[in-house]
Amino acid sequence: MQFQIRKDMHMNDQKNELIPVEITVETLKAKIYMVRGQRVMLAADLAEIYGYTTKAFNQQVKNNIEKFEDDFRFQLTAEETADLRSKFFTANINPKSRYEPYVFTETGIYMLMTVLNGELATRQSKALIRTFKQMKDYLSHDPLLSDSANIASLSLQISENTREISEIKDAMVTKDDLTKVIQSFSLPDKGIEYVIYAGQTFEADAAYADIYSKAKKKLYIVDNYIGPKTLLMLKSVPANVDIIIFSDNLMNILRLSELQAFQAEYPNVKLSFQRTGGKFHDRYIILDYKARTEKIYHCGASSKDAGNKITTISKSDNKELYHPMVDNLLLQPALRLR
The missing domain is CATH 3.30.870.10 (Endonuclease Chain A)
Structure with a gap:
């Protein structure tokens, strides 16, 4: 499930009023872009999913910046931002912002799940994981994706979930609900x-x-x-x-x-x-x-x-x-x- 923030509400003033919008493969695909040869999501879109203003969301990330290396999160160049705007008119990019937007790779999104707290964050992380799984199955089986190069490149990006989740599990030990979800993707035995x-x-x-x-x-x-x-x-x-x-x-x-x-x-x-x-x-x-x-x-x-x-x-x-x-x-x- 996805939530959008009412534009007249601010996190520092009062509790956010949230309007639930269902997350589906189709809606999530519309928020995934190809930048520098990899699939990414805009920080603004992730902020909405997790019920934050973009400013508050970015502050949460800055508070844990040591967890987000360049292959997890990076800032677009002016040229990349302009290219994204020209190709996707609905891209969630604030034209009044003085700074270029940040984007998160799929690895970064899973790391993000380890630093965002609260019942809503846990619920949204579960929804994202399930939707990514559906997208993985879609890419593997949808007959419309018959182009070989597309299958090889698209499926690979989402197939990385398992190992990346495994690599960041240790950082989730205090996130009980999310850890239970992640553990369902863990290696099923000791290798025998x-x-x-x-x-x-x-x-x-x-x-x-x-x-x-x-x-x-x-x-x-x-x-x-x-x-x-x-x-x-x-x-x-x-x-x-x-x-x-x-x-x-x-x-x-x-x-x-x-x-x-x-x-x-x-x-x-x-x-x-x-x-x-x-x-x-x-x-x-x-x-x-x-x-x-x-x-x-x-x-x-x-x-x-x-x-x-x-x-x-x-x-x-x-x-x-x-x-x-x-x-x-x-x-x-x-x-x-x-």
Whole structure:
């Protein structure tokens, strides 16, 4: 739920009178802009959502300025402000202000949730989290977003929620209500077995991100049904890890243009593809094959679909049992996307 402040009310004079307006994917999308290659929201729009005047909202941020680095919040240049005004006539920018407006990245919005107090702030944070989740699902499944580059870039920005929420959880320990919401997105286990229930797409993303982040040198993914989200999840992989996706790309869900869009945005991801030879039904994740840190996981669902239905990811204790299977995969020819 969103609230707008009556223009004749001031926070220092009396309690704000709020007019509730429903937050939906469509209304929130209208308040998200592309600046410097990333999606941001204006401080003025966030102030309205949280029931503050822009001045009071900015003061709250200044009181906690050490939490907002440049990748969380930044001030627009005069050129960026003019460009935003020219493209979006309804952008919430005060033409009388002597200063250029500030904007918040999605990371900054989650940090913002840790510094705003009160029942309204907690309620609005919950509403934002739920709406961001709906937007993530929309970007993944809306057939109108069939342009490959759009899917790769748009989905990626919102898919960052899980790791960013996890990184700032420690700052939320005194925010009981909000912490309970954030904890529902936490990693579902200790890395041995993950149980993911229907509807837990955030938990599923967290599970795969957690596993991928453990790779030291090599990451092998065996999955015959791959798509754009398969690539998006690879941003959790540490640098200098060689990634091979073994797949026959059944139904041709992943296209060459989508791979090219991903590689353009993440040129440091070392990724190649090989076929499976038409012999695989199950999915596997192999970390650091035949190294001391080797781990092998059996996955019930593809990473792109996990969270849609109940599924599990289990780590195998008998790694040697899988070595003949992996050795055979390494002999398979390259997969050529179309």
